[in-house]
Amino acid sequence: MISANNTGLPHCNDGSCRIGRMTTQYDLHSHSIASDGTLSPAELVSAAHAAGVTVLALTDHDTTEGLSGAQDRARDLGLRLVPGVEISVSWQSQTIHVLGLNINPDCTELQAGLSGLREFRNWRAEEIGRRLAKAGIEGSHEGALALAKGSIVGRTHFARFLVGQGHARSVREVFKRYLVNNRPGFVSGQWASLETALDWIARAGGVAVLAHPARYRMTASKLRRFIGEFRECGGLGLEVVSGSHTKDNISSMAALCRNEKMLASCGSDYHGPENPWIQLGQLPELPVGCTPVWQSERWHAH
Numbered sequence: 001m002i003s004a005n006n007t008g009l010p011h012c013n014d015g016s017c018r019i020g021r022m023t024t025q026y027d028l029h030s031h032s033i034a035s036d037g038t039l040s041p042a043e044l045v046s047a048a049h050a051a052g053v054t055v056l057a058l059t060d061h062d063t064t065e066g067l068s069g070a071q072d073r074a075r076d077l078g079l080r081l082v083p084g085v086e087i088s089v090s091w092q093s094q095t096i097h098v099l100g101l102n103i104n105p106d107c108t109e110l111q112a113g114l115s116g117l118r119e120f121r122n123w124r125a126e127e128i129g130r131r132l133a134k135a136g137i138e139g140s141h142e143g144a145l146a147l148a149k150g151s152i153v154g155r156t157h158f159a160r161f162l163v164g165q166g167h168a169r170s171v172r173e174v175f176k177r178y179l180v181n182n183r184p185g186f187v188s189g190q191w192a193s194l195e196t197a198l199d200w201i202a203r204a205g206g207v208a209v210l211a212h213p214a215r216y217r218m219t220a221s222k223l224r225r226f227i228g229e230f231r232e233c234g235g236l237g238l239e240v241v242s243g244s245h246t247k248d249n250i251s252s253m254a255a256l257c258r259n260e261k262m263l264a265s266c267g268s269d270y271h272g273p274e275n276p277w278i279q280l281g282q283l284p285e286l287p288v289g290c291t292p293v294w295q296s297e298r299w300h301a302h
Contacts, residue, residue: 029267
């Protein structure tokens with residue numbers, strides 16, 4: 001069912017809104033070479049437009065570096081770009097990713113916080129290189145640097161380098177063999193606290209959404225406990241539909257969203273054509289009963 005609000009924008013309960021022949025297709029989670037994606041911001045926007053996406057959020061890890069180039073291309077194509085970021089958070093010794101959507105990228109507090117996270121990322125990349133060298137793999141840090149096109153050197157860059165060097169057959173295999181806990185290249189994250197990260201998003205006028213909640217391998221009770229803290233700190237939404245969520249994940253996250261009275265978001269978490277199982281805009285509808293994040297008052301506050 002479609003309704004209207006005082007912004008004049010259509011409302012619906014899924015990832016697309018239709019009035020006559022006009023269609024709005026949302027994809028609110030994507031990455032460019034500014035972090036660990038493989039397309040430039042302009043290329044990403046062009047790919048999204050070609051895939052039928054009309055509202056795209058660029059949410060690079062701990063940086064807004066790609067937003068300017070993405071916005072220029074979006075303007076040329078008539079696509080609406082939602083400025084965003086994916087912030088790394090530490091909660092009870094676990095790394096959580098929080099999306100800040102519809103942010104003001106010029107917010108001083110946000111940029112100062114993201115700068116600190118990137119400094120840690122740089123140190124972590126050097127440490128991963130040192131640990132892999134001890135395991136007999138030389139030159140991984142330099143190799144990862146060569147693959148990174150923006151200011152972020154992430155584990156995915158190491159994974160691509162190791163695949164290229166024949167140490168594994170796929171990025172997924174690299175993570176399992178080298179980059180997760182108790183493996184030779186693992187370095188634990190020391191990220192922003194939940195309260196701090198959500199404060200940055202609030203100061204930037206954005207909407208805080210928990211990215212791909214089914215991926216964290218929490219028990220149901222622990223996830224509810226996290227969502228309670230997330231909501232208390234100002235979190236508004238859960239990414240119910242994600243490129244990494246199964247149908248069962250979507251169903252369970254939708255129920256959680258309704259029970260916890262959270263808004264629902266949808267995003268592919270697209271990183272590039274090298275991962276063909278995740279496509280821009282190719283998302284199932286938000287389940288019935290979920291209120292889309294783009295219907296919130298805060299979404300339209302600026």
